[in-house]
Amino acid sequence: MRTNNKTTLAVxxxxxxxxxxxxxxxxxxxxxxxxxxxxxxxSFLAARAGSRRKGR
Incomplete structure (x- = not known):
């Protein structure tokens, strides 16, 4: 996980x-x-992000 992603998650x-x-x-x-x-x-956003990764 990149630092930017960790910061965004923490905020x-x-x-x-x-x-x-x-x-x-x-x-x-x-x-x-x-x-x-x-x-x-x-949970909605996590599921949506997971489905987009599988579709690649």
């Missing part, structure tokens, strides 16, 4: 954690919903 994960934590400070159940949406989006 993305940190952003998701900070958004979820910020929402959690306001309303705990909504933070769980936001975390679940981040997880769904992550």
């Amino acid at each position: 993305g994960v940190a952003g998701a954690v900070l958004v979820t934590a910020g929402v959690g400070l306001m309303h705990i159940p909504t933070a769980f919903i936001i975390a679940g949406l981040f997880a769904l989006a992550w």
Whole structure:
């Protein structure tokens, strides 16, 4: 994994954690919903990236 990819991954994960934590400070159940949406989006993007690599 290239350094640029590692940095992008770290910033993305940190952003998701900070958004979820910020929402959690306001309303705990909504933070769980936001975390679940981040997880769904992550799995969708990972699956899409994996399918594009196989198609090459």
